[in-house]
Amino acid sequence: MTNTVPARQKGRGRGGARNAKRKRRSGGPSTAEKIFEAAEKLLGEKGYEGTSMRDVAELAGVNKALVFYHFGSKGELFDAVIDRYYKAHRETIERSLSRTYGSTRDRVHRLIDDYLDFMERNRLYPRLIQQEVARRSGRVHQIRRNLVELSRAVGKLLDDLTPEDGPLATRHLFMSVSGMVVNYFTYAPALDELWGGDPMEPARLNERREHIHWMIETILDRLVAEKERRERDAGRQLEASSTS
Amino acid sequence: MTNTVPARQKGRGRGGARNAKRKRRSGGPSTAEKIFEAAEKLLGEKGYEGTSMRDVAELAGVNKALVFYHFGSKGELFDAVIDRYYKAHRETIERSLSRTYGSTRDRVHRLIDDYLDFMERNRLYPRLIQQEVARRSGRVHQIRRNLVELSRAVGKLLDDLTPEDGPLATRHLFMSVSGMVVNYFTYAPALDELWGGDPMEPARLNERREHIHWMIETILDRLVAEKERRERDAGRQLEASSTS
DNA sequence: AATGTGGTTGACCGATCGGTAAAAACTGTG
DNA sequence: CACAGTTTTTACCGATCGGTCAACCACATT
Structure with missing residues (x-):
């Protein structure tokens, strides 16, 4: 769906954003997609302040650190949803x-x-x-x-x-x-x-x-x-x- | 404005709610009123989750513990506003x-x-x-x-x-x-x-x-x-x- | 087999959250 | 003044917050 390039190093650091896009064998949604969908749901239901990154990770069924790995910060995650x-x-x-x-x-x-x-x-x-x-x-x-x-x-x-x-x-x-x-x-x-x-x-x-x-x-x-x-x-x- | 009886002991404890209502010499608003007005403002602007009890106390210009003394808990305070x-x-x-x-x-x-x-x-x-x-x-x-x-x-x-x-x-x-x-x-x-x-x-x-x-x-x-x-x-x- | 790379994990951080306990200050009444 | 009752302050608590880190894993390339 959205861009699948992780956000770890915010712009700075190593050169161009190399679009990795490793193949996902099972047809299921990628980790980033699962996180995104969970964030979308929670942001709509509970609002920005009412949603914690732990909630997002839990609903997505992934480790909390992965949310930051893929989207950088809470603000960036919800900016992506918006x-x-x-x-x-x-x-x-x-x-x-x-x-x-x-x-x-x-x-x-x-x-x-x-x-x-x-x-x-x-x-x-x-x-x-x-x-x-x-x-x-x-x-x-x-x-x-x-x-x-x-x-x-x-x-x-x-x-x-x-x-x-x-x-x-x-x-x-x-x-x-x-x-x-x-x-x-x-x-x-x-x-x-x-x-x-x-x-x-x-x-x-x-x-x-x-x-x-x-x-x-x-x-x-x-x-x-x-x-x-x-x-x-x-x-x-x-x-x-x-x-x- | 609202009831001025503090909420410390939630219903239980000593007998009837004795309405103290000590006279306030200076015409200014009472502590409870200041807290209430601050809560009203913040709840409208930032919402329940977006408002902390520290924010309320600060805007009201009173000690944070006073908010709990007068209104019991965050939920009760905002219930009073609502x-x-x-x-x-x-x-x-x-x-x-x-x-x-x-x-x-x-x-x-x-x-x-x-x-x-x-x-x-x-x-x-x-x-x-x-x-x-x-x-x-x-x-x-x-x-x-x-x-x-x-x-x-x-x-x-x-x-x-x-x-x-x-x-x-x-x-x-x-x-x-x-x-x-x-x-x-x-x-x-x-x-x-x-x-x-x-x-x-x-x-x-x-x-x-x-x-x-x-x-x-x-x-x-x-x-x-x-x-x-x-x-x-x-x-x-x-x-x-x-x-x- | 060694190496590099992107994805994942769990442990951890300081800050802030709502809430509490007890002492201290203030108040009117005897 | 002493006393009782109320209000305020200070210091603290455990839980949770957003965020970081180093280790680790799966896998493709050499």
Whole structure:
């Protein structure tokens, strides 16, 4: 998966990073991969401060020193995890935005679907990101940039449907919709009384998906209506001034 | 503020909790209050695992042992903080819901306003709650119950406007709206590039408030329209069956 | 068989963690 | 003043933290 070159001597020391890549006979995951997966899980569940390197080693089923051998330090290990998410997140967005066919409305719905797919495939990601953002961790600045760029891209997609400023600016809509998406994954399981069952099972997830699409549809309808009203008003204004 | 009786001997030992409450001459906050405020701040900013009792003592400007003297243990200290939020949260909701005058629409808007007021007065609360919920901390189960009850109360308020199940059920709307509210406080400061200024200054907060009210209005309009359509359809159905 | 190399191990380090015990200081009351 | 009760301080504890080290192992090359 990620780079398999150990981190022992941090950059300094002997020359180029010779990519060893010794063959692994049994098809199982490499040590580095096992560590990475354990770190991914624990970071999502317990957060950075709540996870110890011993926990990681134990869950991975390897010696603790191996974690440092392969990833250097706790910070580097979790940076690697976050970096993977960052790249997957970015790729998801870019791939979705690159498909430019269909109406604006179709493209927005498609973006939502791709975003939800990403969340469903990476269920620990929303938990991780909520924890780190709430703590102002600084370790997630790349992902923050992703979100800023995504909001700007949505702004271009919506074009003249939303004003540049004020309560209907794209950034507000973006915050609201991303809140709808992300919060479900973090809050719904904690509020399972409301659902009477596991909110993460496929049927419930699809229900949530429908809800969000309904919300998007409702918002877009209103934005279009308001735009038309603005244009009508402008036309009337023009008409009135020309006849005066 | 909270109970000022130290926790040294956990329940057992000498008889009733004699409320000492020795008078404090200088008007400043008591030691317990200083500790509590420091804990509140750090818990919101760094989370439970990210905060040490030494940090708390240092920020409060008191001896570390005093923290244990007054609050017993780390868990009890932070439980006290969370309990205060729980009660304030609950009181805010109950007071808002108890004012039953006005239309359903007015009452919903009022609830949103009161909720936003609470968040603005307790800016560390959304950060705390997001961290603890994302970690499935278990220390916030009272607050989770608050949210469940709030969702049910909103359901009663909306009455027959929302169906019991499916993507338009109250729980989905509740999740979406609470996401809009809470996520702004946790995400907006991390995405300050989008705002070109501090999203927590009063003008921006009011803009956000307007946005949320606009969203609520849009959702309610659509729900009312769909309800009327359903009734019209039902009437037509009835008419058709009576003339057949 | 000798050598070099990347992967692995267990023992260990100083720092910090939450928590405790007992003495010391402070306080109001007789 | 003596006394009792409360609050604060100092010094300490064992456990755990992130991280290091030297030895060791498996294996490919010479």
